[in-house]
Amino acid sequence: DTGVSQNPRHKITKRGQNVTFRCDPISEHNRLYWYRQTLGQGPEFLTYFQNEAQLEKSRLLSDRFSAERPKGSFSTLEIQRTEQGDSAMYLCASSSGLAGLNEQFFGPGTRLTVL
């Protein structure tokens, strides 16, 4: 399978704990995006990487959230001191970034439940 993969698919944690999610984009895609989706809503943009550089962050990304893409390939999203309001689906997407090819390919998401 050469699509975007995310791990884990589901995560249940207690309030106050830290969690980390991983995203493996499509090989050679230099653009990587993180989104958050709550039930019944469309995904909301969180942050964007071009290669290893984090170029844009949404105001939704509080200081408890940190994302990295150290080698310009896979990315991690960490949430520290989780709160119940962090419960959501976290989606990763990648695109080639080539001119005229804007399509973002989404992974299956990681569903986080904070108890």
Place this chain on the structure above:
Amino acid sequence: GESVGLHLPTLSVQEGDNSIINCAYSNSASDYFIWYKQESGKGPQFIIDIRSNMDKRQGQRVTVLLNKTVKHLSLQIAATQPGDSAVYFCAEIHGAYDKVIFGPGTSLSVIP
């Protein structure tokens, strides 16, 4: 602020009928739009896109219409099939890094 929204949260259609899903957007500067399909437990899947210099674009069984005058998008699905049951989002591509601004979604149910 900018927003992309949908008129109908749910839509039920008979198998074989045509489906029309509508969407309103507020940012008149938007120049690129995408329709996504999201099935349960999966990420959004690209269906079709359209740029603001077009008013219609057709794909396989799908057509997107853009009316810039009233800032309205629609997605037409011909001969709707059970596999079309999903949530559909219209989305606007925004900014230098092509981030996607999604609307709240319309749930399409196909009645066999």
